[in-house]
Amino acid sequence: DTAVSQTPKYLVTQMGNDKSIKCEQNLGHDTMYWYKQDSKKFLKIMFSYNNKELIINETVPNRFSPKSPDKAHLNLHINSLELGDSAVYFCASSQAQDAFFGQGTRLTVV
Amino acid sequence: GENVEQHPSTLSVQEGDSAVIKCTYSDSASNYFPWYKQELGKRPQLIIDIRSNVGEKKDQRIAVTLNKTAKHFSLHITETQPEDSAVYFCAASGPYGQNFVFGPGTRFSVL
Numbered sequence: 001d002t003a004v005s006q007t008p009k010y011l012v013t014q015m016g017n018d019k020s021i022k023c024e025q026n027l028g029h030d031t032m033y034w035y036k037q038d039s040k041k042f043l044k045i046m047f048s049y050n051n052k053e054l055i056i057n058e059t060v061p062n063r064f065s066p067k068s069p070d071k072a073h074l075n076l077h078i079n080s081l082e083l084g085d086s087a088v089y090f091c092a093s094s095q096a097q098d099a100f101f102g103q104g105t106r107l108t109v110v
Numbered sequence: 111g112e113n114v115e116q117h118p119s120t121l122s123v124q125e126g127d128s129a130v131i132k133c134t135y136s137d138s139a140s141n142y143f144p145w146y147k148q149e150l151g152k153r154p155q156l157i158i159d160i161r162s163n164v165g166e167k168k169d170q171r172i173a174v175t176l177n178k179t180a181k182h183f184s185l186h187i188t189e190t191q192p193e194d195s196a197v198y199f200c201a202a203s204g205p206y207g208q209n210f211v212f213g214p215g216t217r218f219s220v221l
Contacts, residue, residue, distance in 0.1 A: 031206075031210075033210060035212075041197050041217070042212075042214050042215065043199060044212075045210060045211055045212070048209075048210065050206070055209075090154070092210075094203075096205075097142040097144070097159075097161075097203055097205075098156055098159065099156070099201075099203075100156075101154050102153065103152075103153050104153055
C-alpha cells in the first residue's frame with residue numbers, strides 16, 4: 001500500500017531525448033510536488049500543483065513540464081535532456097501540510 | 111518566495127552527545143515547520159514538525175523549538191545513536207501546503 005509511488009526508479013538516457021517520470025498518490029491529498037535532489041543533496045522544489053493551480057519555481061527550465069491528468073497523478077515530462085539534468089527526482093504529496101515522498105527516480109543522462 | 115537557511119551543513123558528534131541543527135526562514139506567512147530525515151539512498155521522511163501556534167514540541171529523543179518573532183527554528187537530538195546518522199532537512203510551508211521549501215540539509219554523523 002505505497003502512499004506515493006513513482007516510476008521508474010532508475011532511468012538512463014542519452015542527451016537530447018525526451019522522457020517522463022510518473023507519480024501517483026493514494027492518500028487523497030490535494031497538493032503534489034516535484035523536487036530535484038542534486039549530488040550535493042539539495043532538495044529544490046520544481047513545481048507544486050494544487051486544485052489545478054500550478055506554481056512553478058522560476059529557476060526551472062521550460063524543458064520541464066508537469067502534467068496532471070487527475071488529482072492523484074502528477075507526471076514530470078522533460079524535453080531535450082541535458083547532462084545537468086542528472087539527479088534524483090522526488091515526487092511528494094501533502095494535505096494541508098505534511099509532505100510524503102515517493103522513493104525517488106534516479107535520472108542519469110549520458 | 112520563501113527562503114530557508116540551515117546550519118551547520120555538516121555535524122559530527124560522539125555517541126551519547128546532544129546535537130542542535132538550526133534553520134531560519136524568510137516568509138512570515140509560513141506557519142508549518144517540519145523536519146525530515148533522509149538515510150542514504152532513501153526518501154526523506156518526516157520525523158517531527160511544529161506549527162506556528164506552538165513554541166516547542168518533543169518526541170522521545172528529539173525536540174523542535176520555534177521562535178516566530180525571530181523566524182528561526184531548531185532541531186534538538188539527545189543521547190545520539192549511530193542510527194541517527196543521516197541528512198536532516200528543515201522545511202517551511204504556508205497554511206495550505208504552498209511553498210513547501212526545504213533548507214539545504216545537514217549531514218549528521220554519530221561517531
